[in-house]
Amino acid sequence: MKKFMYTRILIVCSLLFLTACASTENGEGSSDGNETIYFLTKVLGNQYWSVVEEGANAAAKELGVDLVVTGLANEAEVEKQVQQLQDAVSAGASGIVVGPTDSTAMANPVSEAFQSGIPIVIVDTMINTDDYSVALMTDNVEAGREAAETMLELLKNRGISESEEMKVGVQIGASGSQTIIDRLSGFNEYWDLHAPDTWQVLNEDIKVNDGDITKAVGFTQDMLTAYPTLKAVFGPNNGSTVGFVTGLMEANRTDITLVGFDFSSEIEDMIRTEAYDVATILQKQYLMGYEGVKQAVELARGIEPDQKVVDTGTMVITKDNIDDPEIADIINP
Template sequence: MKSLFRSMALVGAVTLAAMPAAVVAQEIAVIVKTTSSNFWQNVNRGAQAGMEGLDGYTMSFDGPASESDIAAQVNMVDNAINRGVAGIVLAPSDPEALVPSVQRAYESGIPVVIIDSMLAEGAEEYYQAFLSTDNQAAGELMAQTMIDAIGTEGQIAIMSYVPGVGSEIGRVGGFTDYIEANSDIEIVNTLYSQSQMATALNQTTDMLSAYPELDGIFGANEPTAVGMGRAIVQAGRQGSLTALGFDGNEDLQQFVRDGVLEAIAVQGSFQMGEMGVQTVVDLLAGEEVEEFINTGVVVVTADNIDSDEAQNVLY
């Protein structure tokens, strides 16, 4: 696969060399799920850091206003291909819908590095590396955190985000499977916020009302966990149930400090951007890269939130 890509990249380079100078700009397009999230803005900061000292390259950063606007993200990838970018770093919002565009990039000799969420099975031949938290392992880690907090019995709820997204499948699937395999805890419901904070707030409010004896609740990404935390505060349930979140913006950090959330699992979002850009540059230089690069996760609690390990991933 790698040798075929390099051959295609050479063809692409010859084609680009024949184009006007304005088109030959060595642009690396970083396209994320949405630009309206601190998580993805931290990916942007990491990508900018990865560009430092790279002479001859420029970087663009783009993403839809909402993670659910999949058509807009497809258009962004297609537009990047049309303008002849040197490489693409992509966090796909949908595992199926982005495959044709990534295939087209591959056929155009443009290296693609996927971050955060995998594409559908069978699409691996069209991209050269996948950088992510091991979401299944992270979900299992949070499940064990829940068991440690409430024991092996009780009722919990899951506040998820966009069904079918690669990170959601691994993260929530890992959490669910681990709870079911290692405890008698009942998962009373799983709701999907579409990564909208206000939706998560309303859904959590309804969940807390429907299950007043709920022992625990898990918010599986940044906007969902923020909405969940705000609902817990508004309902006066702080301290009466174990709440776990995912990601690490300022709101979630404050929830941990205030005891609203017992813990948050924080991904290396900065590392996704920085290492994503660097991996594209390595591919353009003809170097071999690892097909999977784990960018890690840190469980942050009130006890370790000020440690160097936590501060290096919080944003």
């Protein structure tokens, strides 16, 4: 009897062992909902990135995974983001979602993390390496073209003469961001093809505010003083746009056309104030955060994405469409 029972135990143990091996070889058994996803945002508390974070949190809750969020005080803290990435790898992250603050400086660290076997999802800003799993972002060159086209329409609607000499001021959050580089490229490409020769973009005097709103407001004030023929300003990221909005409204400069990016309470106030000439390019950042975490979880569970780079799309917000239901669905997902 004892021998019979011993034999039965051996058979059961063998079956359990074989089942476990088969499960491992097939990539099954990893979708137990215990994954930990790290989300490396850019600037903590920034309105744009707060919405990205909301999307990330929603996906984590829906999928039943843990989400660890880290971020920066400003976009100049590149070394800090490198360290945060390395910490996530050391902690054994199931997947990492990152909005690179510098596309070049973050390239090697991201590549090393990817080569270690951890799924890497890039959001908002492209990285200068192919070593990542999937990227979710705006087509930033096209968005830059869209911004230039919108500005030209606004200026012409204001009645600015094509023979009049005028300047367009620009400030950016970070010089190393591929997102900003691409938006400026698209903007200048469209401008050079369609704007009068007398309408000059101040590309030789682009200000870098490091995502610091106080700096951005100061740069706005400097431009208003330095360039008497300034007629328009372009902010290719959220912080720069908010800086322009604040500076122009404080100075009551209703004679300056603004085209910016993203949406915040400050930008909304300016759009809704009749005297100001303004438009903003609305991105779908909630979708970036939500899909970023979702893709990271699926990758951790062995599910490969359909495509490596996903364009999340944009819309132009003006006084004419700010209350449209389609816009409202993006602003308040």
